[in-house]
Amino acid sequence: MNQVNQHAVVFAYHDVGVYCLQALLDAGMHIDLVITHEDDPNENIWFGSVAKLCQENHIPYEIVERDQLLKLLPRLIALSPDYIFSFYYRFMIPVELLKVPKLAALNMHGSLLPKYRGRAPVNWAVLHGEVETGATLHVMEAKPDAGDIVDQIAVSIEIHETAHDVFNKVSNAAKRVIERVLPKLMKGEIPRSPNDLSRGNYYGGRKPEDGRIDWSQPAITIYNLIRAVAPPYPGAFTEFQGRVWILSKSSLPLIIETDLSPQVAQILKKSTPGLHLVDNRYFGLCGDGKVLELLSVEVQ
Incomplete structure (x- = not known):
């Protein structure tokens, strides 16, 4: 032909x-x-x-x-x-x-x-x-x-x-x-x-609501969610201090005892899973006890 x-x-x-x-x-x-x-x-x-x-x-x-x-x-x-x-x-x-x-x-x-x-x-x-x-x-x-x-x-x-x-x-x-x-x-x-x-x-398709972070999950799961929906997609989000926060970038999972300063580690060890502001830095404490440092956050 x-x-x-x-x-x-x-x-x-x-x-x-x-x-x-x-x-x-x-x-x-x-x-x-x-x-x-x-x-x-x-x-x-x-x-x-x-x-x-x-x-x-x-x-x-x-x-x-x-x-x-x-x-x-x-x-x-x-x-x-x-x-x-x-x-x-x-x-x-x-x-x-x-x-x-x-x-x-x-x-x-x-x-x-x-x-x-x-x-x-x-x-x-x-x-x-x-x-x-x-x-x-x-x-x-x-x-x-x-x-x-x-x-x-x-x-x-x-x-x-x-x-x-x-x-x-x-x-x-x-x-x-x-x-x-x-x-x-x-x-x-x-x-x-x-x-x-x-x-x-x-x-199936994904909706913006699917970007909601469940902090009880392992750190690598949350890390992958953040990069899977990072801008220009709607972004991963969580509630913190009564407002919605978009989390667009994070570190790889960190181990509290070895990857963080003693001051930060001491605070996070006593915390529950979720987003935390420590020493002017944002950290996500995850369900497996590991931590993500949030490198790009935006409050809505």
Whole structure:
């Protein structure tokens, strides 16, 4: 199949959408239509704009609400694309649309499938203390993140990195995945390997309330929560002195007897788990008796 004849409809948003859409354009894929999201006025918009990229490249695009997606079916049938791509698109694409492309409907997911299927995969990976994640291009089916794997690239998660740091790495890995597999896709060839769902789990979306700190938990668990939801995400939080405090950065877990001064150690040994102000420094005493020094705090 001649690669100049490859046409696609793309559902895209966020940096992953920008990077992967640009990779399609660079490879010569003809983009018939892009579907993207309206920015949420309540969300911190720190990422690139798919709509802006479409405007700059004169690509037709539309913003379609979740309950309006099925109305795209006649238009997609008329376009008869070879591929549908989904790059960080936040709505489930109806199965009726996934059946339209002549070759395949492919989604880019921000984990090493089959691990961390579902929502917020980068945040969940950091929260669980993973040392590796990645980006996976896979075939879309009715069940989310369940189709065959086309290609994937791993990235490391360093112990000091926040979810934002890791997301940037995953976004770049997604671009490399697309660039690596595009020569085959442009020929109509779709590599496929099994996506063994028994080797991973499905995770739901995360809400700001999920950032509430439970100081009875071990220090490493709280440390991972803080970096998993650090800005630009809503942040981990706790109540202290009658107000809500956002905790954006902390030290690694500290041992009271060896890592703290005698004066600080003496006070914390007599304290209950929670946030404490000692010698003009903020410390979190955790359920396992270890301590986090809070390096970035903001009172609301």
